[in-house]
Amino acid sequence: MASLSKRSLHIESSGQLCIYCGACVGICPLNCIYLDETRITFDEKVCTRCEICVKACPVGAIEIG
Amino acid sequence: MPGDRTTDVLVIGAGPAGSMTAKWAAKHGAEVLMIEKRQEIGSPVRCGEGMSKEWLRDVGITPGRWVNVEVEGARIFSPNETVFEINEKHAGNEVGYVVERDGFDKQLAIDAANAGAEIELKTAATGILKENGRVVGARVKQFGETFDIRAKVTVGADGFESQVGRWAGLPTNLQLRDMDTCLQYRMTNVDSDVRYCDFYLGQVAPGGYVWVFPKGDRLANVGIGVQVSQIRTMAEAKNYLDRWIDKHPAYAKGKKIDMVGGGVSISKPLARTVMDGLMLVGDAARMIDPLTGGGIANGCIAGKICGEVAAHAVEIGDASESVLSAYEKGWRAKLEEKLYRNWLAKEKLVTLSDATFDKIIDALSGLKLEKLSVHNILKAVHAKYPEVTKEFEAFL
Numbered sequence: 001m002a003s004l005s006k007r008s009l010h011i012e013s014s015g016q017l018c019i020y021c022g023a024c025v026g027i028c029p030l031n032c033i034y035l036d037e038t039r040i041t042f043d044e045k046v047c048t049r050c051e052i053c054v055k056a057c058p059v060g061a062i063e064i065g
Numbered sequence: 066m067p068g069d070r071t072t073d074v075l076v077i078g079a080g081p082a083g084s085m086t087a088k089w090a091a092k093h094g095a096e097v098l099m100i101e102k103r104q105e106i107g108s109p110v111r112c113g114e115g116m117s118k119e120w121l122r123d124v125g126i127t128p129g130r131w132v133n134v135e136v137e138g139a140r141i142f143s144p145n146e147t148v149f150e151i152n153e154k155h156a157g158n159e160v161g162y163v164v165e166r167d168g169f170d171k172q173l174a175i176d177a178a179n180a181g182a183e184i185e186l187k188t189a190a191t192g193i194l195k196e197n198g199r200v201v202g203a204r205v206k207q208f209g210e211t212f213d214i215r216a217k218v219t220v221g222a223d224g225f226e227s228q229v230g231r232w233a234g235l236p237t238n239l240q241l242r243d244m245d246t247c248l249q250y251r252m253t254n255v256d257s258d259v260r261y262c263d264f265y266l267g268q269v270a271p272g273g274y275v276w277v278f279p280k281g282d283r284l285a286n287v288g289i290g291v292q293v294s295q296i297r298t299m300a301e302a303k304n305y306l307d308r309w310i311d312k313h314p315a316y317a318k319g320k321k322i323d324m325v326g327g328g329v330s331i332s333k334p335l336a337r338t339v340m341d342g343l344m345l346v347g348d349a350a351r352m353i354d355p356l357t358g359g360g361i362a363n364g365c366i367a368g369k370i371c372g373e374v375a376a377h378a379v380e381i382g383d384a385s386e387s388v389l390s391a392y393e394k395g396w397r398a399k400l401e402e403k404l405y406r407n408w409l410a411k412e413k414l415v416t417l418s419d420a421t422f423d424k425i426i427d428a429l430s431g432l433k434l435e436k437l438s439v440h441n442i443l444k445a446v447h448a449k450y451p452e453v454t455k456e457f458e459a460f461l
Binding site for chain 1: 102103104109111189224225226227228231232238239241244246247248293296299300301302303324325326327328330
């Protein structure tokens with residue numbers, strides 16, 4: 001479980017880098033990432049900032065902090 | 066809610082597995098609605114676009130304009146780039162076509178429409194409707210409007226990033242080791258051999274491979290899959306692919322005209338793909354071959370069964386898990402043994418060093434195997450490098 005402080009960090013997918021491939025959506029263990037054609041959104045209340053999506057992203061588009 | 070709809074069969078996702086399900090359910094008399102969240106079926110492409118072809122006729126697909134190239138075989142390159150060539154006969158027709166996936170997906174959607182299925186674009190499922198533990202449809206969003214679609218049978222064909230199963234309580238979660246993260250460039254001005262689909266193994270793509278699939282006219286899909294559990298830094302899949310291209314002059318001089326990514330599951334078959342009112346099919350049901358990463362054939366084969374069972378459930382007025390389990394039995398009978406065997410082989414392959422890959426491919430190169438089987442491969446390797454096959458005793 002991520003710490004509370006980590007949980008307060010912002011998570012987003014950079015629109016400049018993201019290729020909207022859905023890799024992060026499929027691997028998210030909490031099913032809290034949504035892909036809407038050309039927009040990726042995170043449910044920041046559910047997300048624990050486990051960073052699995054950061055690894056799964058083939059182009060390094062997901063940033064936490 | 067205003068705009069609420071009802072249908073016999075609701076198919077979520079209009080990829081190959083969804084369209085095949087929709088087509089076969091409609092053909093058997095069910096009222097079918099297939100929804101697709103994108104504005105265009107088949108686009109953007111998320112695929113290497115290589116597929117086998119021997120299964121197409123069995124599930125009622127006629128090759129059309131979407132076939133780019135018919136290849137003669139596959140070439141497997143070891144880390145030191147020794148080649149093992151597999152022709153189509155030996156590969157059990159594993160290789161066959163390089164296709165235009167967007168055209169292929171559209172053809173299958175057209176087939177579904179011609180069979181009587183309704184299709185709605187720009188319609189995303191945002192949740193599942195459940196009553197007394199059974200799935201009775203989905204909540205959807207279409208052009209900013211939210212409404213419910215109630216269905217006797219709901220089918221989750223929502224691809225690798227499937228949420229339908231998880232919303233409904235059918236676990237489809239993947240571990241890091243169960244997924245490859247993929248990136249591919251479509252490149253022009255490259256010198257690839259149009260007779261072969263090429264695969265490069267080893268540390269060039271840990272837990273996966275680099276592929277080059279020719280599309281004709283000096284065009285090729287050059288891509289990579291890397292096991293997520295072996296990823297150490299951000300954007301590593303892209304970095305591995307860029308490094309590989311830089312080291313290969315035939316491709317380094319090429320120009321990129323397209324870039325696609327995606328996830329591929331390399332897991333064991335799921336324990337369960339049906340529940341009351343719901344079936345999962347295709348990549349959503351983790352039906353991708355964990356060794357090759359191919360998902361189209363399995364999705365289509367299972368989709369046909371899924372559609373037939375959905376129509377049967379509608380006809381008898383019973384979409385309980387026990388009725389829908391005919392689909393579960395059906396797809397497992399056709400696919401599960403191979404999925405499991407290839408998963409076992411993949412589990413071994415992802416642990417091999419470059420030196421071991423070099424020995425295996427060296428032992429195989431130049432061999433004319435009557436039939437390409439794990440047993441025959443291991444026998445050939447054992448003859449030349451007995452120490453290598455020690456690790457594979459479980460397969461003999």
